[in-house]
Amino acid sequence: MPREKTPNDESDFFDKxxxxxxxxxxxxxxxxxxxxxxxxxxxxxxxxxxxxxxxKYRSQNRLPPDHVQTALxxxxxxxxxxxxxxxxxxxxxxxxKEPFTRPVSDPVFAYRNRxxxxxxxxxxxxxxxxxxxxxxxxxxxEKEGK
Amino acid sequence: xxxxxxxxSLLAEKFVTTWPPDLMQICKDLGLRVxxxxxxxxxxxxxxxxxxxxxxxxxxxxxREYARKRFTIAHEIGHFIIPHHRLLGNVCEEGTIESxxxxxxRAEVEANEFAAELLLPTAILKTRFNLNEFSLHQIAxxxxxxxTSLTATMRSFLEMTAxxxxxxxxxxxxxxxxxxxxxxxxxxxxxxxxxxxxFAARIFKGQAFxxxxxxxxxxxxxxxxxxxxxxxxxxxxxxxxNYTAVLxxxxxxxxxxxxxxxxxxGLLEDLAPEDFTLRRRRWPR
Numbered sequence: 001m002p003r004e005k006t007p008n009d010e011s012d013f014f015d016k017x018x019x020x021x022x023x024x025x026x027x028x029x030x031x032x033x034x035x036x037x038x039x040x041x042x043x044x045x046x047x048x049x050x051x052x053x054x055x056k057y058r059s060q061n062r063l064p065p066d067h068v069q070t071a072l073x074x075x076x077x078x079x080x081x082x083x084x085x086x087x088x089x090x091x092x093x094x095x096x097k098e099p100f101t102r103p104v105s106d107p108v109f110a111y112r113n114r115x116x117x118x119x120x121x122x123x124x125x126x127x128x129x130x131x132x133x134x135x136x137x138x139x140x141x142e143k144e145g146k
Numbered sequence: 147x148x149x150x151x152x153x154x155s156l157l158a159e160k161f162v163t164t165w166p167p168d169l170m171q172i173c174k175d176l177g178l179r180v181x182x183x184x185x186x187x188x189x190x191x192x193x194x195x196x197x198x199x200x201x202x203x204x205x206x207x208x209x210r211e212y213a214r215k216r217f218t219i220a221h222e223i224g225h226f227i228i229p230h231h232r233l234l235g236n237v238c239e240e241g242t243i244e245s246x247x248x249x250x251x252r253a254e255v256e257a258n259e260f261a262a263e264l265l266l267p268t269a270i271l272k273t274r275f276n277l278n279e280f281s282l283h284q285i286a287x288x289x290x291x292x293x294t295s296l297t298a299t300m301r302s303f304l305e306m307t308a309x310x311x312x313x314x315x316x317x318x319x320x321x322x323x324x325x326x327x328x329x330x331x332x333x334x335x336x337x338x339x340x341x342x343x344x345f346a347a348r349i350f351k352g353q354a355f356x357x358x359x360x361x362x363x364x365x366x367x368x369x370x371x372x373x374x375x376x377x378x379x380x381x382x383x384x385x386x387x388n389y390t391a392v393l394x395x396x397x398x399x400x401x402x403x404x405x406x407x408x409x410x411x412g413l414l415e416d417l418a419p420e421d422f423t424l425r426r427r428r429w430p431r
Contacts, residue, residue, distance in 0.1 A: 041197045044232075077230040080252050081149035089149065092229060093156040097199050099177025104195035108232060110225045110253075112218055113189035122187045129181065129193050129202050137200070 047075035101137035150224065150256040151263035157227060158264060165270055166293045169219050173203065178226060180219060182207040190218040192225050196232050210388065213295040217261050224260030225253070265294050266302040277307040280397050281359075282382060296384075297393060301325050310398040314367070316340055317391045319350040330398060332372045341366050346383040346392045355383060359397060367396055376401050 024032065033042040050071035054064040064072070078084055107130050118126065147155070161172050173180050181204045185191075189209060194201030203222040209215050225231045231253050266288075274288050280303070282296075289299040300313050304327045312326040314334065321339035340346035343366035349355045359380040364373035367381070378400035384393045 044197050079230060081153065081228065081256055084149050086152065089153050089156055092153060092227070093160055096157075096160075096176065096227070099175070100195070100198040100200045101177070104198050104200055106196040106198070107193055108196045110192045110194075110222070110231065111188045112191065112221060114191075115187050118187045122185050125183045125185055125204065126191065126193070129183070129191075129204055132179070133193050133195065133200065133202050 043075045046071055047077075050075065103136045104134055107133055147263070147268060148259045150228065150259035151268070153227065154224070154260045154263035155267065155269075158267060162264075165267070166216075166291075167264060169216060169223070172223060173219070176223065176226065177201065178203055178223065180205065184208070189214075190222055192222040194226060194232065201226055211295065213289070213293055213298070216265060216293055217295060217298055220261035220264045221257045223264065224257035228253070228256055228260065231257070262298055262302060266292055266299060268302075268306065271302055271306060275303055275306065277303075278309065280307065280309050280311045280395065282384065282395065300393075300395070304330075310401060312396045314339060314346070314394040314396065315391060316346055316350075316394065317389065319347060330396075332368050332376065332398065334367060335369055339367060340383075340392070340394065344383070344394070345381050346394045349383055349385045349392050355385070358382060359395070361399075364398075367394075 030042060033045075037045065050068050053068050054072060057064045057068070081089075109126070157172075158167065161175050162168075170180060177199045179202045181202060183204045183206065185204070185206045185208075188206065190203065190205045192201055192203055203219055203226075205215050205218050209218070270292075271288065274291070276284060285299050285303055286296060288294075288303075289296050292299065297313070297315065304311065304313065304325050307327050308329055309327060310329040310331070312324055312330045312332075312334065314324045314336075315322050316339065319340065321334070321336040324334050324336060326334075340350075343363050345355050345360065345362060359382045362379055362381040364376040364379040367379060368376060373379075376398045378398075380397040380399045382395040382397075384395075385391075386393055
C-alpha cells in the first residue's frame with residue numbers, strides 16, 4: 001500500500017533534484033523559479049505569499065513571525081524611484097527577462113491622458129486588446145500593428 | 147539626472163543601438179506589442195500582465211504628430227519597466243475607474259522623465275546643443291533630428307543650460323505649466339498669466355507677433371517685486387493652433403545690477419560701488 005504524501009516529500013524531491021534551494025545562487029534560483037512558474041515575477045510571488053500569510057496572522061490578532069516580516073520587507077515595492085540607489089537601478093534593467101509569450105490572466109492598465117469614463121467603443125477596444133494580451137502569442141504569427 | 151532618467155539611460159545602454167532610438171525594436175525586445183487604435187477617451191494605454199513580461203501599448207490613432215506618438219510609446223515603456231508602476235494600474239475586471247491620487251501623479255512624472263531621457267539622451271544632447279544659446283531655431287533643429295516635440299526638447303535644454311530661461315505652456319489664454327532652468331530663480335504666477343502686456347496674450351487675441359525674441363516688460367511675466375531684479379526679459383511666443391496653445395520662451399537676459407542704475411537702491415546702500423567691480427576683494431557668503 002503506497003504511503004501517504006507528507007509535507008516534507010516535496011522539499012525532499014527538490015533537494016534530490018537541485019540540492020538545498022537555500023544554497024542556490026540568485027541566478028540559479030531565478031532559473032529554477034522560471035522553470036516552475038514561467039512568466040511570473042519571483043519577487044511579486046514571494047511578496048504575495050508573505051502578504052497573505054501576514055493577513056492570516058493579523059486576522060488572529062497575532063503579529064506575523066519574523067521570517068514572514070523579513071520576506072515582506074525584502075520584497076516590498078518602492079513607491080517611487082526617488083531614493084532608489086544606482087545599483088538598484090542597474091538591477092532593475094538586469095532583471096529584464098526574455099519576453100513572455102504564453103497566456104496570462106492578470107491584466108492591469110495604465111492610461112495616458114484619459115478623459116473621463118470610457119465609452120462603449122473605447123471599452124470594446126480595451127476588451128479586444130485585453131483578449132489579445134491574455135492569448136498565447138506563440139500560436140501563429142504576431143498580428144501586425146496598423 | 148533624475149532616477150527615472152537614469153533608468154532610461156541604463157535601458158538604452160542595453161537595448162538601444164540607433165539614434166533616434168527604434169522604439170518598435172525596444173518594444174519587441176521587451177515583450178511589448180504596439181497598436182494604433184481609434185480611441186476617443188485616451189491618448190494611450192498600457193495593458194500588461196501584472197507579473198509577466200508581456201504587454202500591449204495602444205496609441206490613439208488620431209494623434210497627428212509623430213513626435214507625440216513616440217513620446218506616448220516611450221512613456222508607456224517607462225510604466226512597463228519601472229517596477230512599482232505595475233501596482234498603479236486599475237484592474238478593469240473589478241470595474242474600477244482610474245484614480246489620479248498623488249502616487250499615480252508621481253508615477254506619471256517618472257514615466258515622463260523616463261520617456262524624455264530615452265528619446266533625448268543627455269549624452270547626445272550635449273553634442274547637439276549650444277547651451278549658451280536659447281533659440282527656437284536650435285531647439286527645433288534638435289527636435290526634428292530626434293523626432294521629438296518642441297516642448298519635450300525645450301524641457302531637456304532647460305535642464306542642461308546655465309542660462310536663466312524658462313518655458314510657459316498656455317492654453318486658451320491661461321498658463322498651464324512652466325519649466326525653468328536652474329538659474330531662472332524667479333516665481334512665475336501661473337494663475338495670472340499670460341498678462342495683457344505679454345506677446346502670448348496678443349497671439350491669443352489674434353494679433354501680430356514676433357518670430358524671434360523681443361524685450362518685454364518684466365512684469366508681464368513676473369510679479370512686480372521680482373520684475374525689478376530683471377532689467378531685460380526677452381520673450382518669444384509661438385502659436386500652436388493644433389492645441390489652441392502658445393508656447394512661450396522666456397529669457398532673463400540681464401539680471402545683474404550695475405551701480406549706475408541702482409545708486410539709490412535701499413537694499414544696497416550699505417555696499418560701496420566698488421563692491422560691484424572686479425576690484426572687489428571679498429564677496430558675501
